[in-house]
Amino acid sequence: xxxxxxxxxxxxxxxxxxxxxxxxxxxxxxxxxxxxxxxxxxxxxxxxxxxxxxxxxxxxxxxxxxxxxxxxxxxxxxxxxxxxxxxxxxxxxxxxxxxxxxxxxxxxxxxxxxxxxxxxxxxxxxxxxxxxxxxxxxxxxxxxxxxxxxxxxxxxxxxxxxxxxxxxxxxxxxxxxxxxxxxxxxxxxxxxxxxxxxxxxxxxxxxxxxxxxxxxxxxxxxxxxxxxxxxxxxxxxxxxxxxxxxxxxxxxxxxxxxxxxxxxxxxxxxxxxxxxxxxxxxxxxxxxxxxxxxxxxxxxxxxxxxxxxxxxxxxxxxxxxxxxxxxxxxxxxxxxxxxxxxxxxxxxxxxxxxxxxxxxxxxxxxxxxxxxxxxxxxxxxxxxxxxxxxxxxxxxxxxxxxxxxxxxxxxxxx
Numbered sequence: 001x002x003x004x005x006x007x008x009x010x011x012x013x014x015x016x017x018x019x020x021x022x023x024x025x026x027x028x029x030x031x032x033x034x035x036x037x038x039x040x041x042x043x044x045x046x047x048x049x050x051x052x053x054x055x056x057x058x059x060x061x062x063x064x065x066x067x068x069x070x071x072x073x074x075x076x077x078x079x080x081x082x083x084x085x086x087x088x089x090x091x092x093x094x095x096x097x098x099x100x101x102x103x104x105x106x107x108x109x110x111x112x113x114x115x116x117x118x119x120x121x122x123x124x125x126x127x128x129x130x131x132x133x134x135x136x137x138x139x140x141x142x143x144x145x146x147x148x149x150x151x152x153x154x155x156x157x158x159x160x161x162x163x164x165x166x167x168x169x170x171x172x173x174x175x176x177x178x179x180x181x182x183x184x185x186x187x188x189x190x191x192x193x194x195x196x197x198x199x200x201x202x203x204x205x206x207x208x209x210x211x212x213x214x215x216x217x218x219x220x221x222x223x224x225x226x227x228x229x230x231x232x233x234x235x236x237x238x239x240x241x242x243x244x245x246x247x248x249x250x251x252x253x254x255x256x257x258x259x260x261x262x263x264x265x266x267x268x269x270x271x272x273x274x275x276x277x278x279x280x281x282x283x284x285x286x287x288x289x290x291x292x293x294x295x296x297x298x299x300x301x302x303x304x305x306x307x308x309x310x311x312x313x314x315x316x317x318x319x320x321x322x323x324x325x326x327x328x329x330x331x332x333x334x335x336x337x338x339x340x341x342x343x344x345x346x347x348x349x350x351x352x353x354x355x356x357x358x359x360x361x362x363x364x365x366x367x368x369x370x371x372x373x374x375x376x377x378x379x380x381x382x383x384x385x386x387x388x389x390x391x392x393x394x395x396x397x398x399x400x401x402x403x404x405x406x407x408x409x410x411x412x413x414x
Contacts (some may be wrong), residue, residue, distance in 0.1 A: 020044035020188040029328040038311040044188035045086050050138045051323035053328040055335035062358035067368045069100045073304035075319030077180045085192035091301040097242035116224035129374045137382045148389045152409040160255035169220025186400045206245045255368045257296030272345045283365040285345045292352035293343045297328035298404045
């Protein structure tokens, strides 16, 4: 595959290759910040683009109408330099939904989705989240004392997967297949020859869910999306299917990482943990500081410049692609001060943008915060002596360029 390096050569900008194995995300984020507010990067698979790495510049760009989600604006795409078997193609070109359109079309889709994903519907999930959490903790409490448990597999993964499944009306029998496909979807290590079939299988799976809900509606978000209308306008089947896939993917992956990263942060900062468990600091602070310091979403793909855009002392050229590097942005000293690199649950104010900013801000942010606000205090109330079973250095990052995620989280509960 050829890579569009012309602008790099013209500006003399150093190129940062994002590690496909994500061996050291903190060091990579530090290199991105050091490169300035706009850094030239190469994504896994050899695709070159730009990354915004600072808070203030990201806020501006995320509300700049000259940056769009239409992949046809991307010069490299137009020139045939982005193959359909690129492992990250599903993140760059996920199909028509509110994620991939702008302006009036985005407002149309977002309005229709907002009719279905109401604050009331999210709050109605609280009792179910509490019940699911207690049931999972009951089962963990039955494990032998001192046994090593994978907290991600046994708690942090099934909780949000079941919650988003209930919200969207996904049959629990589909969860294992969905997990296997999403693991391939997000991974930088999916063999190129498997990418087209994986994308087709995801489409078939979610199209089947939508067809089932069209025939037999229920009290769920998929059925609500099918029924949603605005002035007689309705979502198309393609828009519903892609929106469902987007919301299930983002709705569970982000919350998994939020719960896992919060536990890791507390267990590697005992003085902070003591403040929280002693009741001196609310759990809300833990959630917001985790979102900032160890954000669940390390990089968001991908926007395209319809004209040259000045970013600090550099220019994002017309036709180029931009990713938003939230892992770097969360520790920006210009926004969070000289202690930006430290985990501090007493930090105030804590104005981060880890769920995005502007028109495309994450619509599931309230649900993710709700799940974490139930799961984390319940976990530590039941297991106040929880501890990591390995050192922080032994925890393994998954090869996922978009998520700050671990393979597993081995802990001892008591």
